[in-house]
Amino acid sequence: MTISILSLHTYPVKSCAGIDHAKVAVSQSGLFLDRQWVIVDGNGVFLTQRQHAKMALIQPAIQQGDLTLSAPGMPDILVPWLTDTAEPAQVPVRIWAADTLGFDEGDVVANWLAAFLGLPCRLLRVHPEAERYASLKHVQNWRAKHGELMPDFPARHRFGFADGFPFLIANQGSLDELNQRLQAKRLDAVPMNRFRPNIVLQGLEPYEEDYLASIKVGRMTLAQVKRCARCPIPNIDQATALPADEPGLTLAEYRQFPEGLLFGVNAVVAGASVGSTLSAGDLVEAEFDF
Numbered sequence: 001m002t003i004s005i006l007s008l009h010t011y012p013v014k015s016c017a018g019i020d021h022a023k024v025a026v027s028q029s030g031l032f033l034d035r036q037w038v039i040v041d042g043n044g045v046f047l048t049q050r051q052h053a054k055m056a057l058i059q060p061a062i063q064q065g066d067l068t069l070s071a072p073g074m075p076d077i078l079v080p081w082l083t084d085t086a087e088p089a090q091v092p093v094r095i096w097a098a099d100t101l102g103f104d105e106g107d108v109v110a111n112w113l114a115a116f117l118g119l120p121c122r123l124l125r126v127h128p129e130a131e132r133y134a135s136l137k138h139v140q141n142w143r144a145k146h147g148e149l150m151p152d153f154p155a156r157h158r159f160g161f162a163d164g165f166p167f168l169i170a171n172q173g174s175l176d177e178l179n180q181r182l183q184a185k186r187l188d189a190v191p192m193n194r195f196r197p198n199i200v201l202q203g204l205e206p207y208e209e210d211y212l213a214s215i216k217v218g219r220m221t222l223a224q225v226k227r228c229a230r231c232p233i234p235n236i237d238q239a240t241a242l243p244a245d246e247p248g249l250t251l252a253e254y255r256q257f258p259e260g261l262l263f264g265v266n267a268v269v270a271g272a273s274v275g276s277t278l279s280a281g282d283l284v285e286a287e288f289d290f
Helices: 052-057 108-117 135-146 172-184 247-252
Strands: 003-010 020-021 023-027 037-041 058-062 066-071 076-081 091-093 097-104 123-124 167-172 199-202 214-216 218-227 260-270 278-280 283-290
Touching: 003 023, 003 278, 020 058, 037 091, 037 278, 052 108, 066 108, 076 108, 108 123, 135 218, 167 172, 167 218, 172 199, 172 247, 172 260, 247 260
Parallel strands: 167 199
Antiparallel strands: 003 020, 003 199, 003 283, 023 278, 037 123, 058 066, 066 076, 091 097, 097 123, 167 260, 214 218, 214 283, 218 260
């Protein structure tokens, strides 16, 4: 069985549209610039498609480190890389139960976002001094169980504004199986972007990712530390921002577990040094936890 990376994806602004990559830099914090920005409301609470499906229509692009945003009916807007040598003011941000720090990208982009979303909001970027780490409990559990695979695997994995971990890995075989069930009901198949993964693998049997302990790509090892419980976002068409009942209802028929409705696995990485990259087509060595 040959396992490889089918595709790579980043989401520079949390809960907005993604960017597809043939090749992308990778660090302990995740794929380059993944979820490095977050939109917050007038009370400083982070916004997602869960409450504001229209966010799916905000398309980021990265050009030489600068962020550009586009959206239907709106002029494109450039959010330049921070050039001020002074350290930006810290703005508290809470992502679920985790407190971290951001800095405000200014009134111009805030007004642009408010005009499109129809509510007061601000755009924050991860502050240079932010220290948010993947769940120590889940990483420690993995190290206790699989430490012999990589005894030097670090316990602390710093990352940005993603929900809980720097990487989300999905399996194309699992999506294919889900789509077969949908089509058997005369429903439309759904694309992988409904599940917003960073890394999509091919060559695995459906839901075989549930039993991965780790994958190795070159010198990098990605530890699968937690299966991913899904919110309603997979029911939102990422091209139209229209919500529906599927594929959630069909997925719930056979993927409901005590931890929730599961699709994909959360991961952390070791062995990603300066200059490390992942590419579509990279071969993957899998270590299973049967």
